[in-house]
Amino acid sequence: MRYFGELKESNLEEMNFNDQNALLIERKIMTTVYAAPLNFPSVQSPSQDDEQNRDFKFIELGSRTVLRPExxxxLTEKFKNELYFFLLEHYEQTLILLASIDNLKYSGEFVGISEGAEKRKITLHYFKKHFTELQQDIQLQMAYDPSIQELRPESYFDLLLRKRNAYIYKLIHQREIIINYVTGNKNYFTDMLINTNQYLYEVxxxxxxxxxxxxxxxxxNFQPNEHFTMYPHWDYAYNEFKDKLFSSPNGFEFLGLFIKSENDLNLAKLSCLFHVLNERELIKNSKSRFSNLLNKHFSLSFTVxxxxxxxxxxxxxxxIRLQEYEKNLxxxxxxxx
Known part of the structure; x- marks a missing residue:
């Protein structure tokens, strides 16, 4: 967690809003971008003298008068992603518990049904039901598929990635969460916060x-899924390395579970794991990228x-390790x- 406690020694909470912004920008937690105003003047050739345009600011660009970007x-990309996936990791047990409770609601429909077409049909029904609940105000878009050189509707998971990214963007409005994270106040992130913070509740x-x-x-395998693993707080790392290192989420998830379950993790074990994943073609043969992943997202320190x-x-x-890891995989x- 690069930014957790970054401003622990500051008096950030006592500053006014603008001074907070200045410090957060200085520490590369926030940044300033420029964009055209959301409401544009209605005239073809804008002039500051026009009454309807008096609230807009203009600049001269060559021979043209244009709107000045605002x-x-x-939040910077690195910080907002780190903070969002910290929330997912911090509340991992809550997510698991609520998902289990959610599944229990429908478990009765599977009683007496063995694996097969009928179970798949019931599961598909709830798959579509959950997706519809999540989709709400966001519509499926058309996406270019290079394999068929045609436009096709994006997958359910493409849409849900856009929705997650929207939640990540909205972190900019969660000043209390930001301040408590960068000042290292982990006690702030209680289970009660889920009930009192509407943003966190929705997430x-x-x-x-x-x-x-x-x-x-x-x-x-109802829909193509190139973005999400079974463990939400690992999704950021997976998406960063999926094209560089992994051929499927399975290889990444097995690596993550291995690291999580090993009490005495060492270089010899990781070398054996890399060999097994590479032999199964679940990982690309790049020791440098593998080391980079371990160092960056799993807080391990190894060189190529x-x-x-x-x-x-x-x-x-x-x-013996190779045989054991192959069997487990x-x-x-x-x-x-």
Whole structure:
């Protein structure tokens, strides 16, 4: 967490709004962008003398008079993504619990139904139902598909990525959340906050439904999913590295679960894991990118040269590890098929 506690020693909470902005911009938490005003003058050749345009500011650009772009303070890409996915990780157990409760509502419909077409049909019904609830005020768009060189409707998950990105953008309006994060006040982020902060409440509700959709889709592959893993707080890391390093979410999820479950994580274990994932073609053979991922998103410190080939070492323990990881990976993939 690069920015958590970044301004712990400051008196940020005591500053006025503009002074807070100045400090947040200085520390690259916020930035200023310029855009044209949302309401444009109605005349073809704008003039400041026109009464209807008196609220607009103009500049001379060559021989033309144009609207002056307005400054707008926004969160930087790095910070807003870090903060949003911190919230998902911090409230991970809440998301899991609420998703489980959500699934229990419909579990009775599956009683006595074995795996097969009927179970898939029922699951598809609830898949569409959850998607409709999430879609609400956002419409499916057409997207260019290079494989067929034609426009096609975007997938459900393309749309839901846009919706998540909208929530990430709206963090700019959550000044209390921002201040408590950058001052390192983790005690602020209680379960009660979900009930008192409308933004956080909506995010949790959205992510619970999304988690359920991803779970259904992992089993039945209803829609193409290039954006979301089964573990929401890992999605940012996955999307950054999916084209560079991973051929599917399965490889990334197995890596994440491995790191999370290992108490005594070391270089030898990670080297064996890299070899197993590479042999299964779940990861591209790039030790530098693998090291970068570990350092950047899993708070591990390794250099490129440290990831080695366990087959060359001839170490008996490495051979046992390779067999164990291969067995675990096979079981993991079977559970996802």
């Amino acid at each position: 400054p707008n303070v926004v 949790i509700q959205f992510e619970v439904k999304l988690k359920t959709l991803v779970s259904y889709n992992t089993i039945y 040269g440290e990831i080695r080939d366990p087959l060359i070492s001839g170490n008996h323990i490495d051979k 096979t079981a993991f993939l079977l559970a996802r098929s």
